[in-house]
Amino acid sequence: MKIRSVKLLTDKLERLKTFYSQVLGLPAIDEGERAFTVGAGSSQLIFEQASAAGASPYYHLAFDIPANKTEEALSWLQSRGIPLNRLSGGELVAQFEAWNAESVYFYDPAGNIVEFIARRNLNRVSHDPFAPGSLLNISEIGLAVHDVPQAKALLASRFAIGEYRDGSDDFAALGDEDGLLILSSHNRVWLGSDKAAYRFGTEVVIEGAGRKGEFEMDGYPYRIVSL
Template sequence: MKIEEIILFTKSIQKQKQFYQKVLGFELILESKEKISFKAGESIMSFQYDKKAVNASHFAFNIPSNQEKEALLWLQKRVQIIPDGDNLISDFKDWNAKAIYFYDADKNIVEFIARKNLNMGSYKSFSAKSILSISEMAIATTDIETIYNVINNIKSIPIFSGNLTRFCALGNDEGLFILVNNTVKKWHPIQEEAFTSNFIIKGDYNFSFENGEIKELL
């Protein structure tokens, strides 16, 4: 599943610009008073101004399959890593992947994930330019089954992992929707409450998620 662009909402355009451009070194490709966009490999990561309170989100970037250790060292010079217990790198054996977590300026939980099954290695020094694409967009909901049915009706999508009760990942190693029942599960690895947050996605699936409901973009 290809994710071409994710648009999140923020009250702090300038703080997010400072974080992604100056702290992480992402390439700024669009800037206005209402929206900023950054190159994220083959994807675009955007933030759109919203004067209302905005709940934090969770999303992930694919990084080279062999560079989780290099990414960790690079990130440690720039951000505070969110540990997974005693470990700074989460090991998802069932997914054949390893991941690192940190917060951005809006306290979104950002993940760098090295998926071994993609077999997309690199031997260049790690930087923001090493990011391959947006890998995951999480959806916190009280009704996973309904969200799954709506997405599947837009376009058929396989269940990658989990079930329709507590946690369900839809898609493939290239791109996933992470559906979380926020009445029984919290965000990994920090175990914070998973609030429902609005976003717009473009790519193989084109829709907005607003106030818990999906609306297809035509």
């Protein structure tokens, strides 16, 4: 399953536009007064101005990077003045043995928890210096829910999306290594951050799920389109 685009809300539109297009150097695709779009490999990231006064949305999202570029990614982010988030043990790199992957985390100017993840199973390596083009795609978007098993069953039945690896009552990853919808129980703290999962308006366009169609989750501000 591939994530083709993700649309998120923000109350810091101009700061995010500068960050993603100038600091991270992602190519601009579209720009307006209330939204902008940048490219990240085969995916598009869209930020739209939040309509509610005082709203400060934040999300967890992950970008895939080549499997051999974690250390270069660390140096590259630091060279751009981006503070890296440390894990509970003080380390900068999270190791996921079950996923055969490793990640680094940081906040963008709106407090979104951004992850660069190197998935060794995909065998995507690069011998070029780390650069904006090293972001291969958006591979994860987090969705906070009150009942993870119920939400998992609902999405599985609607789109025929299977679970990736073993989840739990407060966490589940739906899809595969190319793209994952990350279900987190409400108020569970996102790894690589000190922020609790919360519900904010999210639109995701996926491709390669078992079924096509559009779906809005009852009780949640989430819209998922399967191509």
